[in-house]
Structure formats: structure tokens, C-alpha cells
Amino acid sequence: MISRVLASDLPRHVGAPVRIAGWVHRRRQLKSLTFVIVRDRSGLAQVVARKPAEHAADLPEETVIEVRGVVTANPQAPGGVELTEPVIAPLGEPAAPPPFDLYRPKPTATLPTILDHAPVALRHPRLRARFAITAAGVAGFRAALAERGFTEIHTPKIVGSATESGANVFGIDYFGRRAYLAQSPQFFKQAMVGVFERVYEVGPVFRAEPHDTARHLAQYTSLDAELGFIADHRDVMALVRHTVAGMVGAVAERASTAVSLVEAALPEVPAEIPAIHFAEAQELLARHTGRDPRGEPDLAPEHERWLSAWARREEGSEFLFVTGYPMAKRPFYTHPEPARPAYSNSFDLLFRGMELVTGGQRLHRHSDYLAALAARGEDPAAYRDYLEVFAHGMPPHGGFALGLERWTARLLELANIRQATLFPRDLHRLHP
Amino acid sequence: MISRVLASDLPRHVGAPVRIAGWVHRRRQLKSLTFVIVRDRSGLAQVVARKPAEHAADLPEETVIEVRGVVTANPQAPGGVELTEPVIAPLGEPAAPPPFDLYRPKPTATLPTILDHAPVALRHPRLRARFAITAAGVAGFRAALAERGFTEIHTPKIVGSATESGANVFGIDYFGRRAYLAQSPQFFKQAMVGVFERVYEVGPVFRAEPHDTARHLAQYTSLDAELGFIADHRDVMALVRHTVAGMVGAVAERASTAVSLVEAALPEVPAEIPAIHFAEAQELLARHTGRDPRGEPDLAPEHERWLSAWARREEGSEFLFVTGYPMAKRPFYTHPEPARPAYSNSFDLLFRGMELVTGGQRLHRHSDYLAALAARGEDPAAYRDYLEVFAHGMPPHGGFALGLERWTARLLELANIRQATLFPRDLHRLHP
Numbered sequence: 001m002i003s004r005v006l007a008s009d010l011p012r013h014v015g016a017p018v019r020i021a022g023w024v025h026r027r028r029q030l031k032s033l034t035f036v037i038v039r040d041r042s043g044l045a046q047v048v049a050r051k052p053a054e055h056a057a058d059l060p061e062e063t064v065i066e067v068r069g070v071v072t073a074n075p076q077a078p079g080g081v082e083l084t085e086p087v088i089a090p091l092g093e094p095a096a097p098p099p100f101d102l103y104r105p106k107p108t109a110t111l112p113t114i115l116d117h118a119p120v121a122l123r124h125p126r127l128r129a130r131f132a133i134t135a136a137g138v139a140g141f142r143a144a145l146a147e148r149g150f151t152e153i154h155t156p157k158i159v160g161s162a163t164e165s166g167a168n169v170f171g172i173d174y175f176g177r178r179a180y181l182a183q184s185p186q187f188f189k190q191a192m193v194g195v196f197e198r199v200y201e202v203g204p205v206f207r208a209e210p211h212d213t214a215r216h217l218a219q220y221t222s223l224d225a226e227l228g229f230i231a232d233h234r235d236v237m238a239l240v241r242h243t244v245a246g247m248v249g250a251v252a253e254r255a256s257t258a259v260s261l262v263e264a265a266l267p268e269v270p271a272e273i274p275a276i277h278f279a280e281a282q283e284l285l286a287r288h289t290g291r292d293p294r295g296e297p298d299l300a301p302e303h304e305r306w307l308s309a310w311a312r313r314e315e316g317s318e319f320l321f322v323t324g325y326p327m328a329k330r331p332f333y334t335h336p337e338p339a340r341p342a343y344s345n346s347f348d349l350l351f352r353g354m355e356l357v358t359g360g361q362r363l364h365r366h367s368d369y370l371a372a373l374a375a376r377g378e379d380p381a382a383y384r385d386y387l388e389v390f391a392h393g394m395p396p397h398g399g400f401a402l403g404l405e406r407w408t409a410r411l412l413e414l415a416n417i418r419q420a421t422l423f424p425r426d427l428h429r430l431h432p
Numbered sequence: 433m434i435s436r437v438l439a440s441d442l443p444r445h446v447g448a449p450v451r452i453a454g455w456v457h458r459r460r461q462l463k464s465l466t467f468v469i470v471r472d473r474s475g476l477a478q479v480v481a482r483k484p485a486e487h488a489a490d491l492p493e494e495t496v497i498e499v500r501g502v503v504t505a506n507p508q509a510p511g512g513v514e515l516t517e518p519v520i521a522p523l524g525e526p527a528a529p530p531p532f533d534l535y536r537p538k539p540t541a542t543l544p545t546i547l548d549h550a551p552v553a554l555r556h557p558r559l560r561a562r563f564a565i566t567a568a569g570v571a572g573f574r575a576a577l578a579e580r581g582f583t584e585i586h587t588p589k590i591v592g593s594a595t596e597s598g599a600n601v602f603g604i605d606y607f608g609r610r611a612y613l614a615q616s617p618q619f620f621k622q623a624m625v626g627v628f629e630r631v632y633e634v635g636p637v638f639r640a641e642p643h644d645t646a647r648h649l650a651q652y653t654s655l656d657a658e659l660g661f662i663a664d665h666r667d668v669m670a671l672v673r674h675t676v677a678g679m680v681g682a683v684a685e686r687a688s689t690a691v692s693l694v695e696a697a698l699p700e701v702p703a704e705i706p707a708i709h710f711a712e713a714q715e716l717l718a719r720h721t722g723r724d725p726r727g728e729p730d731l732a733p734e735h736e737r738w739l740s741a742w743a744r745r746e747e748g749s750e751f752l753f754v755t756g757y758p759m760a761k762r763p764f765y766t767h768p769e770p771a772r773p774a775y776s777n778s779f780d781l782l783f784r785g786m787e788l789v790t791g792g793q794r795l796h797r798h799s800d801y802l803a804a805l806a807a808r809g810e811d812p813a814a815y816r817d818y819l820e821v822f823a824h825g826m827p828p829h830g831g832f833a834l835g836l837e838r839w840t841a842r843l844l845e846l847a848n849i850r851q852a853t854l855f856p857r858d859l860h861r862l863h864p
Contacts, residue, residue, distance in 0.1 A: 004661065021661050021827070023626075023825055024825075040629065041581065041628055041629035041630065062824050063825050064826065064827045091661075091827055091828060092796055092825060092827065092828075093797050093798060093799060095823070095825035096824055117820070119624075119626060119820060120626065120820065120821060120824045122624075122626075122627045123626055123627050128627050128628070131583070131585070131627070131628075132583060132628075134586075135583050135584040135585070138584060139574075139578070139584070142571075146571070149473065151563070151564060151567050152567040152570060152571070153563070153567070153854060154566075154636070154653045154836065154854065155855060156651060156855050156857050157589065157638075158602075158638070158650065158857050158862065160862040170604050170605065171604070171605050172602050172603070172604050172613070173602065174602065174650075174862060175640065175642075175650075175859055177862065179862055181604070188854070188855060191551035191864075192554075192854070194455075194552065194554075194555055195554045195555050195563070196473055196560070196563075196564075197472065197473035198473065203636065204586070204589050204635065204636070206589075208607065210607075218606075218607075219588055219589060219590055221586045229436065229453050229523075364524055365524050365525050366525060366528075367525060385864040388549070388552065389551040391527070391528040392527050392528055392530055392552045393455055393456075393495050393496045393524060393525075393527035394524060395453070395496045395523055395524065396524075404586065422585060422587060422620070422624070423587060423620060425590050427607055430590070430591070430592040430606060430609065431817050432623075432817040
């Protein structure tokens, strides 16, 4: 059997007999000609049947076929070649019609239809492209960190206590005991700084998020990193810059076809991403927007949008670090700002109007943890697993987390995070 | 501030003043000398204090310090260099004693002690090494598949139905509805063959495994791959061979220090891994072992061990494919063996006495799925999400799954899978 040639490789075989295989993307029957566009993982190939004997009778779109034929130059055809003198053989049953036409340049279905029928809908080249871009971004994340000596880890998603992360946890029946789905690998990645100094994890996290918004999911993929021997949160910010630049670079390099297909505008990552302190950001907002946010401990979504637009306008950057968030709204393990301890050595990275990354320096002294918990009126006994490691020598450290689906959504300027998720899970959706 | 030098880079700085940082691995006080061995992510560095002023007073093992000093050649020291004229500064509080001595060449604690105190215990260089090897193996898995045009995916770990995978599922309260933790990405990876043809996922899977054995976990990391346009399961076996060879190669290349430290004997992966049909394997077992297993639909653990030893002896291979497992014990989506439909186009890969990989060809025609479910007396309505995609054109396809922790355990010949898991979850263990 001659080996299969991919659609994108056909131009290298002009004049030769080949075998291709894929899905019937589109079939058009003219008076004496049949055009069959075959879709495979590399792209599209045009097959032209001129004689009745060459016409396969029953080839609805999405039917899987293989075609033997001769590669013939045709400047009008996609890629400049087409398959002539075809012998078409189905590799399965004739396909049922998809939930919407997959061959049209843009998907015509609503988001609920796409999500309900995701296993088929995702075959649409423009929908599929998003996830080729996602995969390239993750590869860039790993490569950027591997280059800096990070080790990949895999940590438990079932945890015995809900205390680390607070509310909105999913409960599990764990062999008759109560357990929870992990909301983040925070505890584990900090502990692993004691082992490898520099670690990362790509894995699912779970939030029993009761709000039905365009930017929350019950499960998402968290890209987490943590490193020891930092001076403060600025070392973590430098790592975030390096990593995000690596992700954008990997998308440009490994997913260029997908990027062109969805007409994505990839951002430039400045050599140094502009940063603004939370207090300064609030002053800016008070001066330039209708409402004075001072006294509020966090930024509202509309404030993130305003600051992001400001950075684009004033600094020419689609990325903006906001640093020094008030301790009041940050988790107890956050390191305070030494000179102004009501603020923290933490940051968010805003990208195109939304928080993409959260990170910062963590406490590293056991006594500081005990004091932080006491100040919040919490019982250290509930954090026994978490605290043990800090009694045994931990370096100054910090890290960050980046939500993968949100990254793709902002990169491709998609209105809803579900558009950047293969099979989303939310308040209402548990299928497919 | 002069930038930090890693222990392993010190030989390149002989004669120069440097700064190192890490954990006090071992401190030995002689009459007029103090030796401090500093451990960082790259290895160990020896610091020698000769004058009283150089001696830091309170440096119990595991305390995090930084040391400025001069790199001095000393053939007796680890790496042939040591730091002299040191100025030692702690970066945190004096550390509490670890659960067992981390500086001894081999960990002296029992497995329960190691697991109870994993965040600290894993700092032991020989324990840590296992997970450097694991990380290298995963990198090899991804690289081997990326080279063959595979796309990485991230699929739901919360699923609406327990039917795909049968018993032993963990139930979740999902916003007041019943949901389950996914036992495998089987459905999703098959569906994604329709989108990308070739996909893989590295992620957690969950088994409410009621047996307390040395080889089962309630959560493990599954390395899953699936590909379309195969002739039969032998194409999947060829991919497994390529992937496992890539994993072994990556361990040799990226984790050589760890491999030496744990004195691991890496296997050779034959260009073609020997394969034996299930029926033949049973005949061999009947002929050469005390018991006749014929009529049994699966291999017992002792049979896997015997066959593995046989392949090593007869074929000089630490790997053995067993093919054609009876359909009776394989999931309903398994493709039967065309000539002998009581057997299947499936396989296990045995490695050092144990099943490492399970895989095979899947059904790809919608009507075959309906017939397979009917034959098992199952209601296709319960599989609605799973079945939809097959009505819309799916190519012949197959795939495999490899348990990451089991891989590391076999590679390093560890008796218990928990020794190859950072923070194991099992019937009894939910902490740390």
C-alpha cells in the first residue's frame, strides 16, 4: 500500500500517484464534474472527478474517505494542486449531517449549539484553530520554564481540607470520608520549592463558581510556577514576562497557520512590562473615571479594563502589571510590602482588559505564617499539612498562576471563555 | 549584589569570589574547622570555615543560607572545589530537625514516615531524583508525540455519567447534581481524533479503588494518546514503541545525574518489541507453569511476571506486547480481531513483570457501537454523549494509556507505586 500523503504535502508530489485520507469537507456536484474537498489534520485538498466511474455515489459531508489519484497542478485549486483520476473509497459509514455546516468559512451556529455538539463542532477549522493555538501556548510555557531550570510536577487534585482556598470547593465522597477537589496546587508547589527550588505544573483546578459569567468555569487549566531564592515579587514578575513572551513566541512559531486562519493579532511583549502600584492605579482611576475607588481593596473588572486601555495608550503595551494589592484581599500566605505592610508584594498581570496572571512573593518563615493566621483569627491546626514544611527551612519564594483558557480567550479576543475551552464545565453545563 | 552561582557551576569559578545559596545539608564541627555542605537544585557544595569569625553559630540541617566565599580547588571536596573564607547568612529561621536525616546516602525512614512527611522527605537527594526522572519521562512522551504531529488537549475531569468506565468512580456534588470524577479521558480523546487526528493528554485520572495494593492509587497521572487513520492495533503498537523509546531516551539525556544517583538500569527498547498473542501466551503458561490458565479471559499478575521473564530470557527484551486479549474482558469500544472475533485488536505492554500500557484499536462505525452495546445488554441512551461523534464520520483509530507513576516505579524497580508518587492518594491516605 502506498503511504498516505497529507494535504499540505501534495505540492511536493506533482505528477505522482498518491493516497490521501480525511473527511469530506465539502462536495459539489456540477454537470460533468464532482469536486470533493478532503480535510485532514494538515488542511484541505481538492479532488476532481471527471468521469462517472470516478464519482463515489454516497459521500455526505464528514464521511471519512481515502482517495488515490494523481497530483495535478492547478493554480485555481487550494495549495495550487488537485487530485485527478481519483479512486474514492469510504473508510466508514456515510456521515449524518453535522449540527451546522462545517465547510462555511465561519461557524454559523450559536455558542450553545457549538458547546452541545462540541465533539463534532470543534472540527470546524476556525474552532479547531483555537486549540492548536492553546497547545502551542502550553508548549511555550513549558519550554520557557525548562530553559530556566524548572522541574515539572504532578500533584493531588483531591485534598483533605478546604481551608487552603476558602469557599467554592467541590466536595467528594472519598471512601466514606469528606474530601475536596483542589482549587489550586498552591500548597504543593510551595512545598516542592523545598525539593526542586523551581517547579511548574499544568493541570486542572476546580471552582464551584456559583456565578454564571463569561469568564468563569468550574474546571480550568492552571499554569502554575513557583521558585525559590528570590529577592521579592519583582523576580517573579521578570519570570512572568519571560514566560508570557515564550508563550507568544511559541504560538507564532508552532501555530502560525491557525493564527492566520483566525486572524489573531498577537501582542508584543515589551522587554520590560510596565508596572503600576495599586495605590497609584487607584489615584489614576479617581482622577480619570467617574468613580473614586480609593478605599476599595481590589480592582473591579471595569477598572481593569480602564487601566489596560491606559497602558496601551500611554505605554504602548497590551500588558500591565498592577503591584502591591492590599493584604486584605490577598491570601494569608502573601508577603507584605516591607515599607507599607497594608500592601503586599503581589501583582496581577492585566492583558487586554483582564487579569491574566496572579502572583507574588509568599511568606517563608514558619513564625510569619503563625502570625498571619493569628491576625486573621484562624486556627493553625487546620493548616497543619500546609505549615509543616516552613518549620524545616524554606527560602524566600514566590510564584504565579495563569489560567490557560483565559489566556487563549484574550489572545484571540473571544467574548466568552467557553469559546476557548474544548468541553466547558459550568453551573449549568456537565455535558458532553 | 553578585549573582548566585549553582553548586554544579563552582568548578568554573576557581579563584573567584562567589555567592551560593541553599539548604544546610550537613554540618560537621571539627576542632578548628567547620564543614557545611550546602544543597541547591544542582547538587552539593562544600564550605569550609577555618576561623571562629567565619562560623555561623546556629545552623541546624535544612536551614536556608547564603554563603559568600572564594572558590578553592580541593581534590578531596565534592566536585573538586570548596568555598573558603566564607561569610554565611541565614535566609530564614533555624530549621527544625527533619523527620529523618536527609544527608545520609540512603533514606533511613519507613515508607509511611516518608509519605506522612513528604514535603520535607522528598528533599532527600535519592527521593527527589525519582521525580526528576519522572519529569524527564513526561518530557520525552510529549516530544515523541509532537514529532509525529500530535496535538495536546485538556479535557474535563468532571463528567456527567459514570457509564464510560464502570465501577469505582468517585461521586461529586456538582451544584446539587450528581457528577463523577473521570476515570480516563477515553471519550474525549476519541472525539478529538475527529478534530486533530492525533492527540495526547497528560493529566490526572481517578479510581475509587477499594483494594489496598502496592500498585493501585486513587489518583494517578495518565499519559494518553489516540490517533486516526490506522490499519489496526499494530499501528498503535508501533507508536507505543516510538513513545516509550522517546521516554527512555529523555530520561537518559535530561536526568542523567538522577539516574546515576539512584543507580537505575535503563532498559533497551528493541527496534521491534516482541509480541505474543494472548492465546499463545496462555499455551506457554499452561506448558511451563503449574496452572493452566486457558479459559480465563485475562492474565493474572503472576502470569504477567512469568511472561515478562520469558521475554527477557528468550528475546532479550524487557518489554513484551501481549496482543488479542479476549473481548469479554475489554471495554465495549474495543475492536474485535477480524478473523477471530472472540479476541480483540488490543494489547498490553508488559515491562519488568507488569502491565505498563494498555491500548488497541477502537470501533469507529456508529452501527458497530450500537451492536456492541446491544450485545452487552446495555442501553445506548446512557452513552448518548459518547456515541454522537461516531454518527458524523470517524476514521479507524486507536490509542493507548500509560500510567506515569507505574512507569517510574518499573523503571527504578521500586516495590510500591507510592514510592513513585509525590503525594499519593489511596484508600487510607488523603494527606499531606
